[in-house]
Amino acid sequence: MCNPDNNPDASHQLSSNAKAESPERRSFMIRGLWGLCGCVGLIVNSDMVVAQSVSADPSDQTPFGTPMPHDRDSCPVCGMFPARYPDWIATVLYRDGHADHFDGAKDMFKYLLDMEKYASGRKQQDILRIGVTDYYATARIDARTALYVAGSDVLGPMGHDLIPHLDRFDADEFMKDHKGQRLLTFQEVTMELLLALDRGEIPSQ
């Protein structure tokens, strides 16, 4: 029988081993706790899951919460690469983390108004956020509350576009400075207007 009490060296060795192991065990326990938090998040908060799955690197995400396009992400409407036009990027982000990017608000609206054609298999109700780039601040803002100017002297990558603004003050300023013809809310944009913009026409109503 081996009795550590009868062997001071063995006893000493045992206790120093236990000390050496303790930090490792503590870090294992912390990791375990984080894992548990992750599981709880998965169950109770689907937004948290989206935020985690969209991007592990916060620099890939705008302050508004939409991801940045990668270099090879193409616009589902025209096929151009939105990353090449940072001042015009619009993004539709879904709850499952998938995002589609556009080289301007006009193509984003075409997509939203004809999802059967441009977003096969996806539904409006699965969209988490829609971001457009504010003309003056060139920052991503909520597309649903933005105001859009049609018929100005400012052209986007796809020609005549809807120019997004954060608020009425900026939109009015832009209308004056750039000969804007119409000011629209998100809900007022129609496919007819978008197709007219493609032809360089601005319907008055």
Ligand SMILES: [Zn+2]
């Ligand atoms: Zn496009």
